[in-house]
Amino acid sequence: MLLNYLFFIFASITVGCSLMMILTKNPVKCALFLVVTFISSAGVWLLAGAEFLALVLILVYVGAVMTMFLFVVMMINIDQVESFKPKIWRYFLVSMTMIGGIAYCMYLAIKETQLVGRTVLDREVIDNVSAIGMKLYTEFGYSFVISGILLLTAIVASIALVYRAPQNRKVQNVKEQMQTKKSDRLKLIDL
């Protein structure tokens, strides 16, 4: 079945690009590899029948989050960053232990559940978007609202962090700019 091969293509791109993301030294290339990783995992989700999640992954992470990342990373002085050479072997043991720990936790979490042939949503009856909406606004209503409040707190906090009091700042007065007439700026003299 061609669909299975497609899964393996997407999966190998995902794994390969995430490895490259860690191993590449240039931060801009790292970010671009992460973008490819996101896109190919969206492909995997699409094959699993989660079309809404796949498209939202592209929309939010590729379209917005990674653009901001790239935006910041491109501003960094590249030469400075490239001279920093990570010592991979020094931390090899620690990282391998951590990977083992995470893998064991994941194994514990999914040990009991049967993965093959089980879909979260009933695809036959209703389309993906409405099914997620139904779940979100009924069963998980409270968690939905709470995560919304968390995000709002984050927005307020980040604005509070970068806000400077409006003293001695040279900013345009928009209202004044908009209401300027020709007579304010231009003086006609008879010659």
Added chain:
Amino acid sequence: MYDILSNFFTGDLLHVVWIGFLSGCIIIPLLLSVAYLSYAERKVIGYIQGRIGPNRVGIYGLLQPFADLFKLVGKEIINPTRSNTFLFIVAPVLTLAPAIIAWAVIPFDLGMALADINAGVLFIFAMSSFGVYGVLIAGWASNSKYALLGAMRSAAQTISYEIAMGFSLVGVLMASGSMNLQKIVLAQDGCLINWFVWPLMPLFLVFWIAGIAETNRAPFDVAEGESEIVAGFHVEYSGTAFAVFFLAEYANMILIGVLTSIFFLGGWLSPFKGLPILEDLFIFVPGTIWLFVKTGLFLFVYLWIRATFPRYRYDQIMRLGWKVLIPTTLVWIIVLGFMIKFEISPWFRV
């Protein structure tokens, strides 16, 4: 979408070839219209400014786009020193590809879409969010200050206006109750009073303005502002690579025009449907032609705006995006909620 994909690949190869043929049927006319949109732009702006525009190559200058194309293809692609060659070449392709892929879900008439998927709006939105990567990568890979500045401006602008665009689409989704583009059009069934442009007027304006900003067209073309940063993100590009950027920009313009017609002007629906005499008079016009007429209207407005308005300053763009457009959409989504709740006719009947 899963079913469509599985049909693609479990079915015979003939089906895949057939899909390839159908996409050819979309892409080739699209590229032709891009060529003639560039001709129309020069003619329209020429007449607005009291000039004639191109009139040397072919009758009325009609072969001008092809002359331009052959000139560009014949030129050398110059690779700047210390640039990233791979990304430098890939960037224009990354700009053009999403502009073309998004056409896969556009319905040209009832049942005339390459892929009639349920999450059509999301698909288009995801594809249009890809577009900024081409610009960003081009700006970075060129190893040029002007290009990088242009890319930065373009990225900031695209992110800001994508939010306003998304919110105005939320209004369309609420009004039509579907993300399927065909169902959105069918929800506007009836004569021109039933189109979403009337109950969603503020969202329509926001979508249109954000669409102009997304395509980096005047008056939002700070990303390539000639007078400040030469040509922005594509300063270093020449020959075919530049031609591809050019193609992508115009393909995106046409896409935004088609989308605006589908979301707000009833897509392929005739404006006179259900009216006593006019319906019979225009019954012979096929739906696709109506879609093209509406798209052409928006494309003309694109050119008209370019010839009329001066370029926005960077801080003005940001202010308009964040402080005017986004609040407008938020308010109108609430108003729309009430309109749907109280079933305002003729739009929101049960």
